[in-house]
Amino acid sequence: MNQRIVSIINDLAPEGKISLDQLSQHYQISKRTLRNDINAINELLIDNGFCPITFDKGLVIRQSDFGRIMPFVPKQDLYSYRLSREERGSLAASILVSSSGFITLSMIADYLYVSRATIIKDMDLIKNILKDTGLELISYPNKGLWVQGAESLKRKFILGLIQKEQMFLTEDEKGKTKFVLQAGNAIVIRKIITEQEKLHGSHLTEESFHFITDYIRVMIQRNKQGEYVEPQGYGTVGKQYRMAQDILKFISQYCNILSTEDEVLFLANILEGVRYLKQKDFADGNTIKIQLLTRKLIENISDDLNINLNDDYDFYENLSNHLHSMFYNKTGYLPCEDSFQTIIQNNPEVLEAVQRCVSLFFPYIKRKVEQIELIYITIHICAAIERKKNKDVAFHVVLACNGGVGTSQLLLVRLKKHFNFKVVDIVSSHEAMLITPDQADLIITTVPLKDCLVQHIVVSPLLNDEDYIRVGSKIDTIRDSRHLPIRREKKEITVNSIIRTMLPVINKYLPEAERSCMEEIKLCLENYLGEKDTGDIFSPCLHHLLTADFILLDVECSDWREAVKRSGEILMRKGYIEEQYIDAMIHNIEENGPYVMISEGFAFPHEGLERGTLKLGMSLIRLKTPISFGNEEFDPVEFVCCLSAVDQKSHLKAFFHLVNMLQNQEFKRALREAVDTETMIAIIEHFEYRVD
Structure with a gap:
């Protein structure tokens, strides 16, 4: 009977309702694993003449005699629990592999509550356990023992012990008998993985989700020990690579570690090997x-x-x-x-x-x-x-974080993006107690504060929508009670921010020369600031996608099907989609109706992510003669913009800008009057700067 099963028995002993979900979340295991553990508990119950555990609508049902099993349950500490030779070997190996320094025989013996002589007798077993996974145990005189081998093999070894329940990942060592790794905040890690599942359209099975969570916690532990995965060579920048890159970007910031490109490649390789749910x-x-x-x-x-x-x-x-x-x-x-x-x-x-x-x-x-x-x-x-x-209220704010510089900076960026805060300091929680009301209007903290002199609010490091609401409500309360003046914070200077600021002035005094004038100003700013507007590789703007090769003007089409086909052929010739994608777009409109019309005179045909898309892209055609798509509100259609999406996120900014621009009648009129593709490109870029 392993340690987790003993812990589950202790959790079930008190009276009261408890569900499979609660136990599964508490022990960070799948429901299937939990049911297997309860089956083992039932064997113990039946062997000793007690009634087994049953289930009812997700609740775990214990019978009245359940508490009488306690005398038959093994104790929970290594001192009173006698390890078998095989268990000692696995635990000793886990201690050695998980260490970032030399380990002596005496240290292992003390941890396992056995004699040094016992560990010496187990050495051949320990060496064989390590050898089976490609690792070698080396003895250094006057220093101790050291496990030699690739970091990736060490992590796989640790993960294997976790899967066999011979090693635990926990934030609390109390009551545990196996070797324990202190590794990361599981709640934060699970939230990051869940968020990236949605954004990348890759939903892990329950077992895979827990496996990836465990791996990241092991990685965090090893990185904090100064151990990084060995060079991985060159990997393919595919779906799992991008997902791994985004996961580790947030893990690095929230868990205060330094990730590397090799860590990304190794996680991508792991993500390639796990199982995913098929999402309809x-x-x-x-x-x-x-x-x-x-x-x-x-x-x-x-x-x-x-x-x-x-x-x-x-x-x-x-x-x-x-x-x-x-x-x-x-x-x-x-x-x-x-x-x-x-x-x-x-x-x-x-x-x-x-x-x-x-x-x-x-x-x-x-x-x-x-x-x-x-x-x-x-x-x-x-x-x-x-x-x-609350964008116009520049409160003086102090951030209090215990998650390190990375967490503080990311929280700062998210807050400043939506609130006009002047962050006067970033401190630890114990330093926050010393902040006085004359130094700050509000303290935003990721940990509870006691005896704090300044009004404060606790938020999640991920800063979710509920946090935004509570921060906004707190601002209202403070503003109403203290009548704080509106303060303006200095804005960040970028090419885009300057252009957005200058556009109304140029438009007022030089309306006819606005486009050419702004083009020259943009080039001057890029040269002066050393910043070029190339767009985020994963979230490009509309004008990064709709370049000259992807726009055709005054195309003749007999009906909407031909219009969809002609717009799709641009992408197909460039290798962005397969021919089947065009047929799928037409079938989509036939089956679901003309919902693809997103504005008056503008259609946006598309299909699913796995119907023949190869690369992220857009194409735009302007029809010589408008045609009907069957939508009375938005017919007839003058423009058809075809989308080839490869994931759930990378096209989103371009689409968001396009829809906002289509609300501007001046933008549509300019598209109609454009005499060539170069003019069309300039129009799109010009109006996109206005909405960005």
């Missing part, structure tokens, strides 16, 4: 559809509440990711926090607007939308409103 929404082509409908939902909500939320990119990205759940009826992961009720009670008009506007999803999800889903949509909207409302 991706296979069926709903990803882009959801993003289109999300955009429409935001427009309708903005009109209903009479507040413009269309320009909040984070809001759009987060909400579209969340709304994927509505398309495959997966709401069990949505917990209802107590604080949600307060938010709903304080913002009833937002919930009512959501209830009125969400109906546009009904023809596609074909089921009843649950109340918890409406609440989550409401939370997203309330957060966007708070961000918009």
Whole structure:
């Protein structure tokens, strides 16, 4: 009987309801593993004449005689638990591999509560255990023992022991008998992985999710010991590479470690080897559809509440990711926090607007939308409103973080993106106690503070939408009670920020020469600041995708099918899509109707991520004669913009900008009047700077 099973028995001994979900989350294991553990407990119960554990609607049901099993349960510490030779060998090997320095025989013996002579007798076994995984135990005179071998093999060895329950990852050593690794905050790690699953459209199975979580915790532990994975050579920059890169970007910042390109490649290799759930929404082509409908939902909500939320990119990205759940009826992961009720009670008009506007999803999800889903949509909207409302109030803020410089800086970036804060200092939690009200208006902290002199608020290091709402509400309270003056913080100087600031002035005094003037100013700024606008490789802007080779003007088409085909052929000739993708786009419109019309006179055909897309790209054709797509509100169509998406995120900024630009009639008129592709490119770039 392993240590975890003993711990589960102790957790089940007290009376009260407990569910499989609670136990699974507490022990960070899958429900299948948990059921296997309970089967082992049942064997012990039955062998000793007691009633076995049963299940009822996810609850673990213990019989009245369950507590009488305790005298038959092994003790929980190594001192009173007699290890077998095989267990000693595995534990000794785990101590050696996990160490970042030399280990002596006496140190191993002391940890396992055995004699040094016993460990000497076990040495051949320990060497063989290590040898089987490609590692070698070396003895250095006057220093001790050292395990020689590749870091990747050491991590695989540690993971193997964790899978066999011969080693534990925990933040609390109390009650554990096996060798323990202190490694990372599991809650933060799981949130990061979950977020990247959604963004990259790669949903891990339950077992794979726990495996990746365990690996990252091992990696964090080893990195903090100064141990990094060996050179991995050159890898393919594919889907799993990008996912690994994004996971480690946030892990490095939140867990205060330094990652490397080799760490990314090694994690990508692990991600290639684990199992994923088949998501119907991706296979069926709903990803882009959801993003289109999300955009429409935001427009309708903005009109209903009479507040413009269309320009909040984070809001759009987060909400579209969340709304994927509505398309495959997966709401069990949505917990209802107590604080949600307060938010709903304080913002009833937002919930009512959501209830009125969400109906546009009904023809596609074909089921009843649950109340918890409406609440989550409401939370997203309330957060966007708070961000918009408080951009003009430059509070003096202190950040208090215990997660290191990386966590502090990322939290700072996220806060400053949506609030006009002047961050006067970044301190540890114990230093925050010394901050006085004359030094700061507010302390934003990731850990609870006691006896703090300044008003403060605790947020998650990930800074979710609930945090935005609570920060906004706190600002309102402080502002109303103290009548703080509006303060303006110095803005960051970039090429884009200068151009956005200058555009209205140039337009006022040099309207006819605006484009050429701004082009020259942009080149001068890029040379002076040493900054070139090339776009994020994973989130390019619209003008980075719609270059001269991807635009055709005055194309003749007989109907909408031919228009879709002609726009798709541009991408096919360039190697961005396969021919089947064009047929899939046409079939998509035939089956789902002309929802691809995103504005008057503008169609945006697309298909799913696995229907023949090869590279991220867009193409645009202007029709010589407008044609009908079957949408009375937006017909006839003058422009057809074809999208080839390769994941859930990389095209999102370009699409977001396009939809915002299409709300400007001046932009559409300029597209109609463009005499050549070069002019069209200049128009797109010019108007995109206005909305970015």
